[in-house]
Amino acid sequence: MKLRFALILFCAFFIFSCSSKPPATSDDPAAKETKPYKYNLSFIAAGDNLFHDTLINSFKNADDTYDFSSIYTEVKDIIQKADLAFINQETVMAGSQYGYSGYPAFNTPQSLAYTHLETGFDIINLANNHAMDKGESGLISTLDFLDTIKEFTVIGARKEGKSARIITKNNITLGFLSYTHSLNGIPLPKDKPDLVSMINKPKMTQEINELRPLCDFLIVSMHWGAEYLLEPDQSQTEMAEFLALHNVDLVIGHHPHVLQKADKLQRADGKEMFVIYSLGNFASHQRERERVIGAMLHVTFSKQPTGYTVKNSENGKITGKEELHLNAELLPVITHYDRSFRNTKIYPLYAYTDELAASHGLRNVSMEFFTGVLNRLNIKIIKQNPFN
Numbered sequence: 001m002k003l004r005f006a007l008i009l010f011c012a013f014f015i016f017s018c019s020s021k022p023p024a025t026s027d028d029p030a031a032k033e034t035k036p037y038k039y040n041l042s043f044i045a046a047g048d049n050l051f052h053d054t055l056i057n058s059f060k061n062a063d064d065t066y067d068f069s070s071i072y073t074e075v076k077d078i079i080q081k082a083d084l085a086f087i088n089q090e091t092v093m094a095g096s097q098y099g100y101s102g103y104p105a106f107n108t109p110q111s112l113a114y115t116h117l118e119t120g121f122d123i124i125n126l127a128n129n130h131a132m133d134k135g136e137s138g139l140i141s142t143l144d145f146l147d148t149i150k151e152f153t154v155i156g157a158r159k160e161g162k163s164a165r166i167i168t169k170n171n172i173t174l175g176f177l178s179y180t181h182s183l184n185g186i187p188l189p190k191d192k193p194d195l196v197s198m199i200n201k202p203k204m205t206q207e208i209n210e211l212r213p214l215c216d217f218l219i220v221s222m223h224w225g226a227e228y229l230l231e232p233d234q235s236q237t238e239m240a241e242f243l244a245l246h247n248v249d250l251v252i253g254h255h256p257h258v259l260q261k262a263d264k265l266q267r268a269d270g271k272e273m274f275v276i277y278s279l280g281n282f283a284s285h286q287r288e289r290e291r292v293i294g295a296m297l298h299v300t301f302s303k304q305p306t307g308y309t310v311k312n313s314e315n316g317k318i319t320g321k322e323e324l325h326l327n328a329e330l331l332p333v334i335t336h337y338d339r340s341f342r343n344t345k346i347y348p349l350y351a352y353t354d355e356l357a358a359s360h361g362l363r364n365v366s367m368e369f370f371t372g373v374l375n376r377l378n379i380k381i382i383k384q385n386p387f388n
Helices: 002-019 053-057 076-081 111-119 135-147 201-214 234-245 354-358 367-374
Strands: 039-049 084-089 123-125 153-155 165-169 172-180 217-223 250-254 259-266 272-279 281-283 293-305 322-336 345-348
Touching: 039 076, 039 172, 039 250, 039 272, 076 111, 084 217, 084 250, 135 153, 153 165, 153 172, 172 201, 172 293, 201 217, 201 234, 217 234, 234 250, 234 259, 234 272, 259 293, 259 322, 272 293, 272 322, 281 293, 281 322, 322 367
Parallel strands: 039 084, 039 281, 084 123, 123 153, 172 217, 217 250, 250 272
Antiparallel strands: 039 293, 165 172, 259 272, 293 322, 322 345
16 A cells, blocks of 8 residues: 555655746846836036126135135035036136136136036036127137036037037937027127037927937937016926927026926827926026026936846846936035125025025025025925935
8 A cells, every 4th residue: 555655645746846936046137137127317407507607706816816716605505416417507607717707798717617517517508698608719819718617417509510519428319409598699600600609490309309319318408488587487388398309308498597487298209308498597696586596407317127127138128118318406506705795605405594595695595595596497396405
């Protein structure tokens, strides 16, 4: 009986072992399946950096040098911790031979660029209405100087070549284009029609269509609209619709010198485009309370596959369809200066106090006023350092 029972067990084991799959080995592609990965890239964008005479002169040292670093100390930690940071540099930095000047034809000491580098900015936008304030030679001199700082990516103006710029970080590729609506009546040189990128729909269509397949996210910087309007005008909203039609991901607006709302527009491909119509001023000595509150846009770009993926053993690449998302929120900032227009410093609104507001060079600023401005912007407001 025992022999018969043992024979039955042996046959059953033989049958099931022959019909079962062998365990996966390290050479089996199925063993290389991985859970969905996710890449993130943090991005900060600041608005108009506009250096008036009083701002320049208040940071002049006894030896005729200029040190602007203290302006940004309260926001430096935020900017440095971002993977990439953008600023609209509203003024050229052509050199002392052009004379340092504020409104209406700006030229800022070149030491400001080193402050930008130390503060953590990577992307310098020059497509704005003051790009030609010192003529063709002044802009060329600015570009030559910025070329010496290899950490910078300059957009919106160039001595030659195409306007698009591509940056890849954290396995995410960002494409950048930049345009301005005006050069304050100063014409571009006939032999350099692309020295500054102007708003021109046929040209923009060509450049966007060329760049779109080369990047995960396409970002367009727009110097547009009318100064000091609290709402975007028709030219801005119509241009935003045009950009959405061409499947842009993010539009960074500036020039009005005041904060304007954010919006999401339906793209031609069914996805959404995010637009902030104006980030307002970053550093300036403009003297109206609507112009001392600006913002930094904080964006998180993410890339993730839709499901499980398999790593290719030959080239190590991960295959599978990827989903792309961006999340945008606004970090308000206050440009503070005293009654003598000195001691200029940019504060995040969450670090600004009633005591500082009471000592501002403008007597009619208040925390209540700043809160009222933010209530019309249609975007999540950050109330602490996003990187803490």
